[in-house]
Amino acid sequence: MLIGRQRELATLGELTRHAAPGTAVIVRGGSGVGKSALLRRVLRRARADGQLVLCATADSLDTPADFGVVHQLLEHVAEEQLDETVQAAIADFQAPYRAAAALTRTGRRVVLGIDDLQWADTASVTWLGRLLRRLDGLRITVVTTMGPEVPSGDEHSIGTLLPLFRHRIWLTPLGDTEVGELAEAVLGTEPEPDFVTACRTATGGIPALLHALLRSIRTHGAAPDADTGADLARYVPAEVGRTLQARLRACGPDAVATAEVAAVLAGSPTPTADLIACAADMPQPAVEDSLHTLTATGLMVRAEGGTAFSCPVLSVAVANEVLPSRRQELHARAARFLIDQGAAWDSVVPHLLNAPLGQEWAIDALLRAADEAMARGDRAAALGCLQRALREPLPDPVRAQALASLGEAELARCVPSAVHSLRRSLDLATAPGEQAAAARSLSAALFTLDRYPEGLDVLEHVSERIRAAGRVDALRLEIDLVYARLSRTSTAASAMPRLMAMDLAEAEGTLVRRPLAALLSLRSIMDGGNPADAVAYAQQAMSGGVCPADDESFVYTAPVLALAAAGRSDLALAHVDATMDAVRAGGSALRSAYLSTLRAGVNYRVGNVAGCEADAHAAVESLRGVGAGPTTSHSVAMWTDALVKQGRTEEAEQLLADHGLMGRLNPHWANDFTALVRGRLRMVQGRAREGLADFLHAGARARTRRMAGPAVLPWRSEAALAHACLGEHEEASALVEEELTLAQAWGIPEVTGVALRARGVITGGSAGAEMLRESIRLLEASTARFSYAQALADCGALVRRNGLPSAAWSVLQQAVSVAKQCGAIAVEAFALEELRAAGYRAESRASRGLEALTRSERRVAKLAAEGMTNKEIAASLFVGLRTVEVHLSKAYHKLGISGRAGLAEALAA
Template sequence: MTGDAASGPAWRSDPVGREAELADLHRMSGIGGGTAPAATAAAAAAASDPVTDSDHAFVLVRGGHGSGKSALVRTLLGEARAEGRTVLAAWAERAAGRDRFAVLRQLHAAARPDAAARPDSAVQPPADGHPAELAALLATPGTRPLLCIEDLQWADGASLRALRRLMRRADADGRTPAVIATLGPGEAVDEEALGALLPLFHEQLDLLPLSPDAIRALLAAAGRRAPDGPLVHACLEATGGNRFLLLSLLAALDADRTGEEAVTNAVRGLALELAPTAASLLRSSGPHAEPLARTLAVLGTPQPVELVADVTGVPLPAAEDTAHVLERAGLLRRCGRGVRLAATLLSNAVEQSVPPSRRKELHALAARFLLDRAAPPDQVAHHVVHAAPGLPFAAEVLRRAAVEATDAGTPDRAARLLRSALREPLTERQRSAVLSLLGEAELESSVPTAIEGLRRSLRLSNGPGERTSAARRLAGALFAVDRYLDALDVLERTSTAIRPVDPAYALRLEIDFLFVSLVEVSSAARTHPRLMALAMSEAGEASVVRPLAALLSLRGAMVGEDPAEVVRLARLALGNGMAPADDESVVYHCAVLALGAAGRPDLAHEYADAAVAEARARGAVFQYSHAISTRGNANARMGRIPDCRADAEAALEALQEVGVPLGASHTVFAVATLVEALTRQGLVDEAQSLLDRSGMDGHLQPYWINDYPLIARGWLRTAQDRPEDALADFLDCGARTGARNMPGPGFYPWRSEAALVHARLGRADEALRLAEEEVELARTWAVPEMQGVALRALGLVTGGPRGRELLDEAVGILKQSPARFRYAQALADRGLVGIRCGRVTEGRADLKEAASIAHACGAFGLAEAALRELRALGDRPRTRTFQGVGALTPTERRVAALAADGMTNRQIAGHLFVGLRTVEIHLTHVYAKLGIKGRRELVDALA
């Protein structure tokens, strides 16, 4: 796996598995790709024909260890020679990287093999930086030269600079040769010289891991007839698509075995054989690569870099740098917040060098790390079961994890954990308690998965109440793993079956069914008629009143029904709060969002704030994160941007502390809320970084939860001056809400936002159509915030005196609403349009007031934009800078305030659902920004 040449049965010099990439290389270089003529004929043709652009292609092939780049390039060189080209090849080596002109010396030897044997053949470069003999050869008509350098990252700087000068001569004299080079992982010998050379390669070929189709073709070529999906998947999982590992695996596969069994046996046999190669690779990747890789190989599942650094004793910055190097080399992959080795075969090979006693020690250290950071018991238990018995906390951790496994519907997992607990030193009382739990778990230990167990529970349930409860649990489990259609099927069939016996329970199931149907476009369209026909008069029993009112309040906000009725229904639904103990359901969270859409974000904030306090008291992390992100959304509507940001950050911190990665469904709403807040504050780079880290910058699945990220991303794209991308997001949001029959602008005013971008792009007719449509809908909806937003858009699109009149109306409506950010927007826009209409004095006053309100809202992007316009008018407004308390982030202010109130660090951590270390880091930043030495000075500094 070192480079692409390795000993053993897997070594292949042909580009097997890289046929598609070879075709790309033919196209990029203009070499090969068909039946090559005889060399002499090609040489004659080259001598008589004018040189073409393809003769001077500059192509860079990038790939990690074992990706197949050497085999590709060598195949191309063979085809070039067959076409009569003069091929000069060199292979940079790390050991020779400090030897000036080491690469050019190889090219010189290839150009003049007779000179290579002479003692005086040392390269003496002339002033232009490359050997005279080489320059003369390149100037010879008809030679059609091709230079090839492998592993550019290890080439000496002098050779790289000479090659750069040579490539830059193309436009000057037309005699520059074609250049094919490869670039692999590893720290460059001369970063500056390499960085200056790389932009000259107009074509780049990145060798990604082999695709399932390529693996299937290789299996077929190796004699595996019609390789099935499981075999292909097993090969991909074992090798990570690495060509070298795959070829090694194929050579070792037992022809008499098929499927995953064959792969498992081959991996087991190859691990010891490949162990020395893996160790050599890791040693070449830096001093910390081997201990980090060994730890990851032993611990198995993806692990945070912080954990790996702690367990190995490597400083965290060094561990992060090493992980980056290994990732670039194709040896490591990131999975959410964790990292793991890129392939099972590689992991097994690395693990071979770890003694059994050290493996147990690593698991014990990992368990202690997670326990100290209040990780969920199941995460700690994963390592406890592999550690040596006797850890003082082992028995309790295993017991708690087993109880959680039983509650999650995985009694087989609970039984395994309890059996491990029995191997610990226990008192008689402890052993009796563990044996009792084990007996309960083993009653259903034959059930292979939680979902199948819940299906069985539903089949065996008796009576409408039991069946309703079982169906809702099963639907919730299916919903959690994105199996929405299966969840709908369970709810619909069970509701239909029990309706003749108990209509109230059937309606409770139907409420969940209709709510879940909104998640996915096709099911939303199918159930829309029933959703619209539903009425409170159908709630025959009190137990159905609140969930039905919650669903109907959501429906009203979606389609634009009477906002006063939406508020009434939401308040009825929330009589027992956002997370009632007698009927937990996400539909109540949506009732709070409906309040915001109906123009009562103040009420939404009140309910969400109560839910935050309740969740904090109960220690319920997921309830807390949902409640505080919902409160953040209410803060956003009211223009409390710093508070919105603080709430969203708190939600994400709490979720990440329990191992929920960015991008998981639980984090989507909080991420979108935080993107909105950061964009309003003018922190577009931070907002973009958050999108990148959460995996939400590309295509988003057409689920309802992703509609909010779309419009928030559209706002960010607008702030980034990317109008086409912003328009695509706004229109996509509109298409999705339309498919769900959500014409109301209460949740997502996508028409207004799209109209503004259309106008910016000069598409006046489409801008006017969308803006007028939104105004009509908003006037019908009669919520001040939405009317003001729609009128602002129409005023800007219309422009002129009429546009200012519309903006004047928007300002008057928004002034009376809680939406302070939207009010500041409309003021600023009225000021600009007024100035263009000659009303400079009034426009200047509007801009000053808009800047003041925007600053008060924490919308620093809007405030700065208004100040720029005032400066353009000749004003000299003071720029507001932040020092001291103003320099603190919202989360830092919250931590500082709690510390000033007398809370200990541990109490703050529990209050905010974060780790103790997180609190310590925040306070360190607070002290530095406030210029104080410690907690005793906080009260005065915050005053």
């Protein structure tokens, strides 16, 4: 109990042994800080030193008895066998000085110890006051303890004593260091820092509470780690509650009721006096008086918005003593009061969740609270409200809607659980709109789990069921159905007739217009489509964002892909970023994975290798976190592609293997791209024949969806390069010519640039170099920076092989620069190797730019930029004028400027 009190113990020991005659010291502090233990230790040491020790403990139950404390002090005097004169003096309670003087005639130092002075009776306080005023010269040390507050009504008794104590010691709660020492002493092992902090917070650093809590933790065999620290409430021992009940009863029945209600309703925000009064069915003034009393005892403290227990353990201990049925009743009253007061739902919900079953008003409140929580993105709160509401006997329509909302909330945590709730919702739904919404949500969850046949069955069955009753709802459901069919090689052909027949006019004046535009943007990048339509449809589709709150659906992936294929990756990125910003605070893990995958795809298109890797990695982790595998997501393939571009081929292969993507690929269209990326990996690994097979497989899959054009998947140019590597030039030329023709027909420069780059590499010689220069020209103005870096590197390499090494330098240097900006380490390394092969030797430091300046050049340039003349600079630096001129000349050259006019701007760059 005295860990962390060594300094106070030493101070008191010194005062009881060596202090001048007539010393009085008071030890103060909150309840449980160790005042009594400290006093007992000091008195025990004084007795061992041969001093005459007389002690007493004041008790609130004994307060009415006159001289109760004095009786305790002197009741053991008879054991000291003092002479009759001394005993007679002591027996005269009206003359405390005579009694004290008589005691000192024994020749021993006298120590009087009084614990809990605040509970002493008035007569004893008066007696002590008289003694303290005449204590000088007597070999007596008085040591008392007292709480932090002067008891109400005692201002003229105990309050008058306080100035008479010349020495005052305040015991404050223990800090983390002392709590850690105490935990190690009790538990026998060194605790984790998080556990220590949790214990200090829970107990307020009060030693008595710490001891009780730690002993309980030891009894339960729990480890002193962060997990235990996060669940300390379960370890609060019953003995603490029983002790507190005894203390509360001493404060009166109103204080007991007030404390119990405050403990049961404890949380954030702190329960106010009017809330406690309503829940306890007590007059508010009585509650306020009780709170004042409890504050005076140190059990409660003033807190923001009200009065709270001084530490969480006290609150838990008191609440544990309240019967469960009583706790439920208190929470119900609190919830009704807060609702009537128009309180925020987040303050009502904790009480609603703990209210008893069978109250109709609570059902409505729980469902309203769930809607509000979902609206602000607090899916955990929504989940709790819905689960609690579903324990009630709800009508089928209400239960169906609650289950649908529960499924949406569960998508943030566990997709398999969401599937269960959404399926139950669909079974109960009767209105066409509700059935369509439930079917779409259920199918999306099933697709996330790669249970495509089940998801398609749900969409098809419900679509047929509601077709006659709800035309708009059926159309909305059909849009997702067509999109889902397109995503499987086995069902894509069956979706084509309906897709080709669809027209935006079908959805005119309805909310279905946006998702239909999203689907039509996909149709626009299929064979026979055109970029202008793709952009127009995509813009209409994403007018509400990529994840519109009123129509979340995987169909909005289509306009992002359409914009990228139409050469507007910048626009696609803007839409995705805006949606991510809008849903960042309260988005589910599944939505986060969806958006991260979309942004990874756009980063892949623009050649931001590091961004692509980061987003794809985040998507994979988010999917894993909700129990969904990413095998039907582009995220793993994009992550792999980013690793390949950085030369991390072993990691790339392991990533594909870890996700089961090195063997037969399932028919989802995400794996069209996976096949392409796997082919790139195998080409880098020198496995050209396997790489070629993957490229051709990607093309065959894409053809089933009529999306074999190079704007979506440039498989032909990749396969042509693989054929060329294998010496199969006729096949290579045929494929690259086909891609170039399709690219030129599509009319987007970056798509044509990619095809020209492959054609130039395959053609070789001066003709090939000219094709590569044209590819560079097209790609330079596009957002496809990785493709631009590739074309530069290939062009420089071909020029070098054509016997013009010095002519290749500038192109290869540019390739290095662009590849570095992209994070394409493999291309950068290739370009650097080609530079060395071309005879280029880079200087040890940069020859151009700010970093190329020496310290002296930078100093001279800075002064010149500030407006100093050459002569002034020379004088300032104590150098010759010629030296300044030389430094400035070199600085101008390295910074690429002609004179002082551009110096300030160049230095600030």
